[in-house]
Amino acid sequence: MQNGASAAKVQPALADYRKSAFFSLREKLALELCERMTYTNKRVTDRFFNRLKRHFSEEELVELAAIVALENFRSKFNPVFAVESQGFCPLPAVKQVAQEAARRFHE
Secondary structure (H helix, E strand, O other), rough: OOOOOOHHHHHHHHOEEEEOOOHHHHHHHHHHHHHHOOOOOOOOOOOHHHHHHHHOOOOHHHHHHHHHHHHHHHHHHHHHHOOOOOOOOOOOHHHHHHHHHHHHHOO
16 A cells, blocks of 8 residues: 555445445455455355456465455454454555454453
C-alpha cells in the first residue's frame, strides 16, 4: 500500500471484490482462491481450479496456494503463543480485528 492505493479505496473494494472494477480478473480469482482455502464451508473445486489454470501458470498457483496456506497457518498458530499483529497492515478493519483478538487473548 505504500506505493499503491490508499486503505480508504482498497477496503471498500475488498468487501465486494467480485463486483469491483478496482481488481483485474486475475486478482479476483486470487482473492476467491483465498476465500476458498480459508473458509471451512468453501472448497477449491475442479471447476474452479480449471478456471485458475486458464489464468495462472502452475508455478503461480503453487506460490499463491503456499502463501494462503502460510497465512492460514499463522492465523491459527500465532495466538497460541500470543504473537500479536505488528501493525504492518494499514487497513483499519485489519487493525480493528487484530486489536480485538489481542484484547480477547489477554482477558
